[in-house]
Every structure is written in C-alpha cells, then in structure tokens.
Amino acid sequence: MTRSLTxxxxxxxxxxLTSERLSRFLSARIVIPRQSDQGLVYERLDMARLQLACELDDQYEMEPDALSMVLSLIDQMHGLRAELREVLRAIDAQPDPVRSQLVERIGTARFRRS
Structure with missing residues (x-):
C-alpha cells in the first residue's frame, strides 16, 4: 500500500505548489483528498495531478476550472487508451484468419469517409 501525504x-x-494554489485547485476539484485521522491526506496520484496542474498553470496561466476540465479530458484519454489496449489484446488472441479479418475491417472503417 502506498503512503499518503499530508x-x-x-x-x-x-x-x-503553494497553500493558496492548493486551495484554488481543491475548490476546482482537481484533486479530492481523503479524510483521515490526521486530516486531509493525498495519494501519489494526487501529487502527479497537482504537478501537472502547476505546470499547466505556470505555462498557460489557466483558471482552476479550465485546468480541471483539461485534467478530466486527460483522464478520459488514459481510460480510452487502456480500453484500446484490451481490444488489441483480444484481437491478438484470435486465430489468424479472424485476426486478419478484424484488422482489415478496422482499417477499412478507419479510412471510410461518412
């Protein structure tokens, strides 16, 4: 188990990251800390999200709500990438004729114009 941070x-x-900046990011729900006996605690994922939020804020001077939206989109992208990896594993597990047919169908669909 990973250790939480105060x-x-x-x-x-x-x-x-400053206390003031963290307060703004908490208001925008960029991270949602967990309540513990020691007060609010943060996980390593929170630390990574806040590091990215600080970098984006420094570079682009984004409002906290805009940062929250950008991070949400990044989360969605990571989720889609994980799902795509699972689809690719499932395709790879198919017999050669099925795999070839799927690859051909996906390639055709990808380049089809609607």
Whole structure:
C-alpha cells in the first residue's frame, strides 16, 4: 500500500505548489483528498495531478476550472487508451484468419469517409 501525504508533505513534494494554489485547485476539484485521522491526506496520484496542474498553470496561466476540465479530458484519454489496449489484446488472441479479418475491417472503417 502506498503512503499518503499530508498537505505539508504534498506542498514540499510538488514543485511550485503553494497553500493558496492548493486551495484554488481543491475548490476546482482537481484533486479530492481523503479524510483521515490526521486530516486531509493525498495519494501519489494526487501529487502527479497537482504537478501537472502547476505546470499547466505556470505555462498557460489557466483558471482552476479550465485546468480541471483539461485534467478530466486527460483522464478520459488514459481510460480510452487502456480500453484500446484490451481490444488489441483480444484481437491478438484470435486465430489468424479472424485476426486478419478484424484488422482489415478496422482499417477499412478507419479510412471510410461518412
């Protein structure tokens, strides 16, 4: 199990993250910390999301709500990539004639103009 981070540990670990910036990001629900006996705690995934949010904010001066939307789109993209990997594994597991037919059909559909 991964160790959770306190707010102070998180701010120390994430470059350019301040308490004020974290408050803005929390309001925009960029991360949703978990409540524990020690107060709010953050996971490693939260740390990565906040690092990316800080970088995007620094580079593009994005509003927290816009950052939240961009991160949501990135999350969706990662989910779709994971689903596509599963589809590709399923295709790869098929016998050669079926796999060839699927590859041909997918290629045709990909380049078909509607």
């Amino acid at each position: 707010e102070a540990e998180l701010i120390e670990a994430v470059q350019n």
